[in-house]
Amino acid sequence: MSLHGKRILLGVTGSIAAYKAASLVRLLIKSGAEVKVIMTTSASAFITPLTLATLSKNPVLTEFVKNESGEWNNHVELGLWADIMLIAPLTATTLAKMSQGQSDNLLTATYLSARCPVVVCPAMDLDMYQHPSVIDNLQKIQSYGNQVIAAEHGELASGLEGQGRMAEPEHIVEYLRYHFAKNTPLKNRKVLVTAGPTYEPIDPVRFIGNHSSGKMGFAIADALATAGAEVHLVHGPTHERSTQANIHHYAVTSAAEMYGKCLEIFPKTDAAILSAAVADFTPKAPAKEKIKKQAGEDSMAIELIKTTDIARELGTLKKAHQVIVGFALETENELNNAQEKLQRKNFDFIVLNSLKDEGAGFGHDTNKVTLIFKDEQSKSLPLLSKSAVAKEIVQEISRIFSQKS
Template structure:
């Protein structure tokens, strides 16, 4: 289903431009906002003026650009409090590493920082910097902090950078930013009011207090799906096994678990009230029948661990499923992929299954890409090329929307 994009007629946008070479794109961005019917007030740091003049942005926005708390020449006070109350949205574009650090740590030593702290409106951030700066742990930590505050990010794009290097760090193109703002203001997000359950990551089945049986799942696919469901207006409960990932959002409840039994209990409790369930976790099929109370000492040339089946979460939820609920399952196969996935879909009462094969280079555990085939209850199939997991998540959620919107 095509995503509905609204225009920006009458919306008040506070555009904060900071000192990056990408500041030159602000002129095109302001022009696009104005053409969409928005009222734009531009704020600039002193550093940004080295890349684009305030006169250019003032002419395009039909408003004087603000850079200081007060204009001493005409005695006008630029109130950061009033600016924060005026806006429907504040957009920081481009957002430099320095600016994001200041925002994350509450610095208010310029008009943009003070206005950010005063803003009662949603804040969107469009980073721009060289790829090594973008991937530096301090930058990533600041982004994580800003997201935890509820700020939304328009991720930097891949391409040639001002340094001559190629990679992620380019500020999103103005057209893409405007599309994101339009989506943000969309009145009816397709999954608004829907309650979703997502399982993600691996499970760890204890052998003794030190060792466990596990797998290589990183949780990236499940987390990407969760983010996309949230972006489309859903309320999501994420039941996650042990991963290095984290996610915060006002409409998200995260339930961390370790074992398959814990994952089953959390999912089973949540399932009756959900409309949509996505079972992307890599759940252990077996667990040790006995867990040693102390660390098992090395002895002998071999060791045998007797295992027993874990609860089949997918089958249990499939048995409970009503006609008003929609379940998406996953199948990671190494042989007879389509036949095995089709069988799993039928046995576990899924509405759709996402098949991927470990034989496909770039697919499966750990990486940032995946190659999947969608198999529907109706028998319809759709194979997709290798894509970043974020794009695969978008494709999965589009399929969900087509059945549930």
């Protein structure tokens, strides 16, 4: 969907990520939108108003007073003009002002006057983005009805690497397209997503786990939320997080806990995407106290028992209107194993990835997958970011729902 005729009011604040506003404005104009830009005074230290005025074909506004004759930039009119107000990048300072209702500049005054939806794109360094006050403020402005496009993972201005980069302009434009697409097949759909590892306790200190980071599952949850779905994300221990308002989080630790939560949620949903790396085995009798090394003992045996196969159980419960997507991480006979799993667990399609592909699998920000369908058709994707892979998966789910309707 294009953004033809949509009126977008872009707020730019004083972050190093402000340089991305040039690409963002160019993409919005190319998509057919009409763009007006408001900048805070500190933003002009990172990108000039002239650049954004040239690209948007509209004067850039920074102050209430337009000129010495008493004309002023009417923040109320700006708020009424826009179909959507987009603040990208959003700094911690402007976020705090939004959460507290402060209006000491043209941007925040316009925000308080806007009757249109407001979408924000945070950009700040790793520790700032994770600070409890920032998290609280993001949650607070979401409670006001504002939408948050979560910061992305990558190299930050400080040299650290982690979550805090403003979403790429292409991703922001895609989010806006989804926003204006009234008839998207996932609008108001309820979707269960599992993500991350499970930890199976040996004793109160130790556990059996795996290297799953949860990145793929969280990317899928974000893509679904962007497409209008109500997402129920059940995740094991992970450092990943999302701040989108329509994602409900359920943190669990063990396979048994994940199974219990999925069993509770699944009957109420339209789809399930099972990307978690759930342990196949768990210690039969976890010790209640920390196990001590004993003199003369060179080995220790732990008896393991099978965990409940969550995917198979949900596949058994699946109704005609529901869609289930499974994952297969294989090291040998990848295609045959994935196809067998697809049929046995009653999936609509399965996402196959291999540890043999460089840049794919656990811990990476990229993935290389093949989508395998019930009719034995398949779709191999090149090495992509996990957010791009997630969008491909969501598109296929949308296609299936379109066929069902």
